[in-house]
Amino acid sequence: MSGGGSSAIVLPLFLSMGLSFPLATAIQKVSAVFWAPTAAWNYLRGRKIDWPFVVLFTVIGLVGAYIGVKVVLGIDERILEVVVGILILLLVIHTVLQKHAGLEEKFVTSRTRRLLAYPFALLMGFYESVFGSGNGILFAVVAMKTRGFDFIDALGHYFLIATFWVLFATLLLLMQGFYDIPLMLAGALGSIAGAYLGSAFARFKGNVFIRMVFAIVGTLLGLKLLLGL
Numbered sequence: 001m002s003g004g005g006s007s008a009i010v011l012p013l014f015l016s017m018g019l020s021f022p023l024a025t026a027i028q029k030v031s032a033v034f035w036a037p038t039a040a041w042n043y044l045r046g047r048k049i050d051w052p053f054v055v056l057f058t059v060i061g062l063v064g065a066y067i068g069v070k071v072v073l074g075i076d077e078r079i080l081e082v083v084v085g086i087l088i089l090l091l092v093i094h095t096v097l098q099k100h101a102g103l104e105e106k107f108v109t110s111r112t113r114r115l116l117a118y119p120f121a122l123l124m125g126f127y128e129s130v131f132g133s134g135n136g137i138l139f140a141v142v143a144m145k146t147r148g149f150d151f152i153d154a155l156g157h158y159f160l161i162a163t164f165w166v167l168f169a170t171l172l173l174l175m176q177g178f179y180d181i182p183l184m185l186a187g188a189l190g191s192i193a194g195a196y197l198g199s200a201f202a203r204f205k206g207n208v209f210i211r212m213v214f215a216i217v218g219t220l221l222g223l224k225l226l227l228g229l
Helices: 007-016 021-044 051-072 077-097 111-115 119-130 135-146 151-175 181-205 207-227
Strands: none
Touching: 007 021, 021 119, 021 151, 021 181, 051 119, 051 151, 077 207, 111 135, 119 135, 119 151, 135 151, 135 207, 151 181, 151 207, 181 207
């Protein structure tokens, strides 16, 4: 619904069950392989997809995703949560202060400004394979500023791009032997239902509603990560 990230919900749950961080991450990524394209379809149905942007942003992000999978095996999760928590809160504040941001499409003519989106791809691809929560918020802000997307376009393009990132990360984690078939199946089935209902409802309500959810979820997520709740 908002790009806040399901991993903030499911990773603490899986870790409380005694699963290792790499295994919990693998289960969450498998779920995302199924729910991300479901959400993308709802948001982008009937809209024009910027395929050159999607392809290039995806490819650059895959490099980051590869590095991220390597880091998952030995990362200090708490440090990552604090850094990302601060970043998300800053992005939410920025979006709230920009009262008309994301409410309508505004084509960006500046080639330089449009190209500024791509350096973020490496960072977001990396983060997507490590944790992922709030990545949609970062992408939405970047896409609105550099491509002129509204919230619906921004989230739709993010979920489409993230599908390839999480698929790549999933394959790498599975090759390392991190899998649990029953939990992965349950996670995938549940998340498909949630993604379809959430994205369909958000698109029906429109950009103003998504902006409100974006701000609320982003604030709660940022505080959760920052305070370690």
